[in-house]
Amino acid sequence: MGRLTILCGLLFLLCNLKPGICSAADQLKGKLDGRVLELDESNFDSAISSFSYILVDFYAPWCGHCKRLSPQLDKAAPILAGLKDPIVIAKLDADKFTTLARKYEIDGYPTLKLFIHGVPVDYRGPRKPDLLVHYLKKFVAPDVSILGSDSAISDFVEAADTEFPIYLGFGLNETVISYLAIKYKQKAWFSVAKDFSEDAMVLYDFDKVPALVVLHPSYNEQSTFYGPFEDEFLGDFIKQNLLPLAVPMNQETLSQLGFDDRKIVLTIMEDANEEKSQKLIKLLKAAASANRDLVFGYVGVKQWEEFADAFGANKNKKFPKLIIWNGDEEYFSVIGYESLDEEDQGSQISRFLEGYREGRTEKKMIEGPSFKDHMMSTIGIGAVVIFVFLVALLMLIRSLCKDDDEPRGADTRRDIDHDDSSDGESSDTEHEARKKED
Known part of the structure; x- marks a missing residue:
């Protein structure tokens, strides 16, 4: 006691x-x-x-x-x-x-x-x-989850967030994919099944091991890789499957495309939710499966008019419209295949791709301020602040070189800071705080 x-x-x-x-x-x-x-x-x-x-x-x-x-x-x-x-x-x-x-x-x-x-x-x-x-x-998940049974695999898939692709390794050692799992940790779920039954092989549609299966639950898509499990080939498979076969263009997917250096086959539709558009999307997925060196995306004018108009959708009302976009300020139309007819669209897509690979293209430039405004919002306010700072710094250097009595750089910086404030807040202290806002 x-x-x-x-x-x-x-x-x-x-x-x-x-x-x-x-x-x-x-x-x-x-x-x-x-x-x-x-x-x-x-x-x-x-x-x-x-x-x-x-x-x-x-x-x-x-x-x-x-x-x-x-x-x-x-x-x-x-x-x-x-x-x-x-x-x-x-x-x-x-x-x-x-x-x-x-x-x-x-x-x-x-x-x-x-x-x-x-x-x-x-x-x-x-x-x-x-x-x-x-x-x-x-962020807090293991780099590679180790699964020891069919039920563990099922629980892992169910618990994983459907916003990310899920990579399931069967008959693989975790060290084979650990490096790539760390590299793409924030973009996908990674796991290795140490023990599984034939029922799992049927469920995840693979017939031999080792195999790496990737699931896109949000898009009801699945793909399987049988090797070779070397860095180059394995890395290409994982990278190319981070996105679905046909990517719906929106704020989130557009930012994800910034990490992919492949050209984008962009299809502009009048309304992506229409039945005929859904049939076309299936054709785009088939083309994407056979052309993994390209990203296939689509956007409906009704869903995102400002983005579609940046590619001249407001001028050419004939939809669907196909272009090749480099993800920057340039895009290319394929001569003779600027748009698709109603009949046999699968063959037209094939001929469009053939024309692009043979160089029968016409280069064009992104147009309209709306696209630039969007890109600013995508890269974040931090980049805007850096850009403003660099502009102000250049103006200051120019004014000093001119040997003026009164440097104008500081005044210019204050004016730019005032204009840049989207909330109308004039506090210099809060402006500095906004540098950390993404």
Whole structure:
């Protein structure tokens, strides 16, 4: 009894000397009910050490971007807390607790850092609640999951986020794909099945091992690779299957295409949801299977008019329209096959590709400000700030070279900063904080 009394006394003394240690346990309720934890200097270290995964929002109360991000994190918090491996969301007033802000090199607001077993990693992914959840689930997953039975394979596929392709290795050693799994960790799920039955072979449609099966649950697509399992061939298969056979063009897929150096066969339709358009999409998938050196994408004018108009859809009303796009400011039409007729579209697609490969093309340029505006929004405000800074720097150098009495670079910079503020906020301090906004 005496020992118990001593232990209780020591625990009471420890909690009074280091209140943050006890408060972390108390705040565990915040993790369970999905609330965003409020951190300060007294409980920050204990909270970081208490949770395997904790995403911390370093914010400033006066920051407009921080105010807009806060409700997004509130929505994502309960979903992330309910995962098999929970991810806690917390926030710290970095403008008030400057010692912690300096420790973690916070130089703008909001800054998000994911602490994985206490080790901070910069989070630069999406910030909308659903996309943030998708991204973080991949962020904390193993590079390669090891599966030991049919039920483990089924559970893995079911638990994986359908926004990403799923690679299942059968009869493979994990070391074969580990390097590529690390390289593409944030873009796909990777696993190796150590034990499986013939039923699994039938279910995932492969007839020999080793085999690497890739699933695209969102698009109901599947492909199988039997080797050779060498870096070049394996790498090409994984990279080419990160996207579905026919890619619907939208904000998210367009940003993904920025990491792919293949030319894009872009089909512009009047309405991608029409029955005749769906039949055409099936033909595009078949063409994509036979032409893996190209990406096949499509867009409906009704779904994304601004993007389609950048390729002259407003001038040529004859749809479907086919072009070859390099992902930049140039695209090519194939002479004689600018659009498809209603009949035998599969043959017309083949002749279009043949004309492109033989060089029977006409180069054109992207038109209209809407496309450039979109590209700005895709690459993020950070790139815009860098561009503005470089322009201001060049103007300053020019003014100094002219040996003017009064340099105009600083005034020009202030004017540009004022114009660049999309929210009409004139605070110089908040403008600097926006450099961290993606």
